[in-house]
Amino acid sequence: MKILGVVGSTRDSEVSGVHKLVTTVLESSGMEYELVHLKGKKIGGCICCLGCVKDNICKVDDDMRELRDQIVEADAYVIGAPNFYSTPNAISHAFMERWYQFRHQAGNTLWGKLAVAVGVGGLDGQPVVDQLNKFFMYSFIEPVAQVTGQGAAACFTCGYGETCQVGVPMALYGPDVKITPDIIPDVGKQPEVMNAAAEAGKLLGNRLRNGHDREEVTQRMQQKMMELFKSST
Numbered sequence: 504m505k506i507l508g509v510v511g512s513t514r515d516s517e518v519s520g521v522h523k524l525v526t527t528v529l530e531s532s533g534m535e536y537e538l539v540h541l542k543g544k545k546i547g548g549c550i551c552c553l554g555c556v557k558d559n560i561c562k563v564d565d566d567m568r569e570l571r572d573q574i575v576e577a578d579a580y581v582i583g584a585p586n587f588y589s590t591p592n593a594i595s596h597a598f599m600e601r602w603y604q605f606r607h608q609a610g611n612t613l614w615g616k617l618a619v620a621v622g623v624g625g626l627d628g629q630p631v632v633d634q635l636n637k638f639f640m641y642s643f644i645e646p647v648a649q650v651t652g653q654g655a656a657a658c659f660t661c662g663y664g665e666t667c668q669v670g671v672p673m674a675l676y677g678p679d680v681k682i683t684p685d686i687i688p689d690v691g692k693q694p695e696v697m698n699a700a701a702e703a704g705k706l707l708g709n710r711l712r713n714g715h716d717r718e719e720v721t722q723r724m725q726q727k728m729m730e731l732f733k734s735s736t
């Protein structure tokens with residue numbers, strides 16, 4: 504049993520809240536895992552060429568090719584992305600779009616697998632996990648837990664954070680803000696967030712170790728998906 508962890512942040516691991524939370528979930532699972540950083544990868548969005556409809560294999564030649572096998576081989580996913588304008592950042596979204604290759608003609612490669620969604624924002628990570636959870640459902644993957652945290656918005660280190668009227672420091676601390684290391688949000692200093700990540704990992708690990716029934720998960724997710732469709736029409 505193996506988990507694939509995906510970090511959608513394009514920042515260095517040392518400053519990325521997504522990296523910290525995704526790795527905490529993975530480590531806490533007690534399972535074997537592989538970790539992929541989307542930073543630096545060339546992954547474009549789905550171009551809807553329909554080259555994948557016969558065999559469920561994307562024909563676009565970019566870095567998504569090498570990730571396909573890892574996606575297929577994994578039993579579960581821990582996917583994390585930063586909140587950019589209330590949605591996952593572009594490379595994470597492109598990565599997700601390219602899972603379209605698995606969806607044709609009842610391609611059931613991913614059905615019944617498990618997942619944890621991770622979202623980090625300068626203010627809020629919730630919009631990201633909402634998107635990720637819907638994304639998982641499209642492949643009948645069960646999101647067993649979600650983790651959101653507040654990361655360090657770049658405004659804290661851009662050099663103008665104390666005077667910028669539209670930056671996060673002023674939005675969080677008011678017009679007299681003085682930026683010192685202790686006021687910069689860091690998921691690692693948010694015990695409830697780190698705890699949620701650890702618990703999510705344990706839950707995922709336990710579900711996998713207990714030999715989850717992919718058929719049962721698939722049916723439950725299909726039903727949930729139909730309900731979602733009905734409520735949105």
Ligand SMILES: Cc1cc2nc3c(=O)[nH]c(=O)nc-3n(C[C@H](O)[C@H](O)[C@H](O)COP(=O)(O)O)c2cc1C
Pocket residue numbers: 512513514518519520521522584585586587588589590623624625626627628653654655656657
């Ligand atoms: C282009 C851009 C748009 C952003 N939009 C939002 C936003 O709408 N809401 C929010 O809470 N944070 C927003 N942020 C802040 C990031 O989500 C925040 O810095 C987060 O910590 C990034 O994740 P990371 O630490 O893993 O890199 C934005 C950052 C950038 C660069």
